[in-house]
Amino acid sequence: MKAIIALEDGTIIPARSFTGAGEALGEMVFNTSMSGYQEILSDPSSAGQLVTMTYPLIGNSGVNPQDMESDTLHPRAFLVRQYQPRPSNYRSTGTLADLLKKFGVLGVEGFDTRMLARKLRSQGAMKAVVSTDKAPPEALVERARQWPGMAGQDMAALVTCREPYIWTGDGAQPGRAFPESPGQGRFKVLVYDFGVKRSQLRLLLQHDCRVLVVPAGTKAEEALALQPDGIFLSNGPGDPAGVAGVQDEVKKLIGKVPIFGICLGHQIIALALGAKTCRLKFGHRGGNQPVKNLATDRVEITSQNQGFCVDRDTLPEDVAMTHVNLNDGSLEGLQHRTLPVFSVQYHPESATGPHDARYLFARFIGMIRQTR
Known part of the structure; x- marks a missing residue:
């Protein structure tokens, strides 16, 4: 399913959803870990974020109940270069996509995560919208700009x-x-x-x-x-x-x-x-x-x-x-x-x-x- 990433600076990035329809509004950030995506997702410190993984292939180790750091997932969207739908790990009991769907977190792949990480490094973390809606990209950008952001919020x-x-x-x-x-x-x-x-x-x-x-x-x-x-x-x-x-x-x-x-x-x-x-x-x-x-x-x-x-x-x-x-x-x-x-x-x-x-x-x- 086609998706759009809209940043507050006006940048529009085409992508695709691997979890179905949805929309998420939050702070776009990047994480440089090469493993441990389930711990990142279940870390409450990730609340309110749209998390982009810089490591390109995500999902290959699957998920399991033991690696949950809390009772739920906390980012509003999870963005990767390439999602691997067939995990290969003896501890795996399910797929990343199924876990994201269970907790209503939008999963997006198929775009240049390196480009996005470089933009965030040079310009700073940004307010953003990730959406499968067919709304005009300009409307999504404006929606991101109107979000109050994390500063001053009691998260x-x-x-x-x-x-x-x-x-x-x-x-x-x-x-x-x-x-x-x-x-x-x-x-x-x-x-x-x-x-x-x-x-x-x-x-x-x-x-x-x-x-x-x-x-x-x-x-x-x-x-x-x-x-x-x-x-x-x-x-x-x-x-x-x-x-x-x-x-x-x-x-x-x-x-x-x-x-x-x-x-x-x-x-x-x-x-x-x-x-x-x-x-x-x-x-x-x-x-x-x-x-x-x-x-x-x-x-x-x-x-x-x-x-x-x-x-x-x-x-x-x-x-x-x-x-x-x-x-x-x-x-x-x-x-x-x-x-x-x-x-x-x-x-x-x-x-x-x-x-x-x-x-x-x-x-x-x-x-x-x-x-x-």
């Missing part, structure tokens, strides 16, 4: 859990307090869900934690009343400045209990500490972002999925920069000089991506041990 409210739950080795169970039995984990970690991925929860379990997940809007008083040993602020989509009221609650938590944040959680910590955030030109999305650890002078290859970052020039004197992106020099990690709080911009749970940064979970547990 975390769309993906956070509605009720608290306990995460166990078998998945989520309803619950508003930590499990009583210490045999289920030595350390009680409260997870603020701004768009948490299951891999993060699994790693906390592997580090001897009892995990209670709470909605993004949970008040600091409620969190502290649960007497956690540590607090984890998860990843999530969109503009950190648009997440209503959360930075004020995190400010009340800092210094009370060890805190570890990643991605959106990292940005919210920075705002709570007095720094500012800014929009990246085209974002960091992929499993091959080089980051330098300033403490060890080592380079880590990291997985990332964000369009905003912390402005390194606005860090207060009592906050130190710990990691820096080697592609553009942006801030990738910070820590308070005296209080037990640290965070990184990237995804140390490595789903999908390398395992270079998994040590950060052990560092978090070490901080908890020191303060108990």
Whole structure:
């Protein structure tokens, strides 16, 4: 089925849909990962996006329930150079097209993804429409321009859990307090869900934690009343400045209990500490972002999925920069000089991506041990 990609700058790209009729409006971005498309699709940080994969052949490994990072898919459209409808992988239980159709995500192929990625690199992420409608291309361009965009939007409210739950080795169970039995984990970690991925929860379990997940809007008083040993602020989509009221609650938590944040959680910590955030030109999305650890002078290859970052020039004197992106020099990690709080911009749970940064979970547990 014929499709049209219409960008806000007036660019029209003919393509074809491999999931049938549909239309999607959102922020056009590109992801440089060569594998892990199912994890990318089920990552809540992808909410509101039209994701273009730069790797040309997508679909050959199929999909399976185990690789889902959440209960649903989050991009509004998924764009590839060539879709492979016949997967060949012993873990595959279905096709990518079937998964996209199940969750109402438009799949598009048959166009020059390299050209689109180069345009986004030079001009920045753009508002766009992907449609199989026969509307005039000029009308689609105007529709893209009228979309308000991601800046200032509280996207975390769309993906956070509605009720608290306990995460166990078998998945989520309803619950508003930590499990009583210490045999289920030595350390009680409260997870603020701004768009948490299951891999993060699994790693906390592997580090001897009892995990209670709470909605993004949970008040600091409620969190502290649960007497956690540590607090984890998860990843999530969109503009950190648009997440209503959360930075004020995190400010009340800092210094009370060890805190570890990643991605959106990292940005919210920075705002709570007095720094500012800014929009990246085209974002960091992929499993091959080089980051330098300033403490060890080592380079880590990291997985990332964000369009905003912390402005390194606005860090207060009592906050130190710990990691820096080697592609553009942006801030990738910070820590308070005296209080037990640290965070990184990237995804140390490595789903999908390398395992270079998994040590950060052990560092978090070490901080908890020191303060108990």
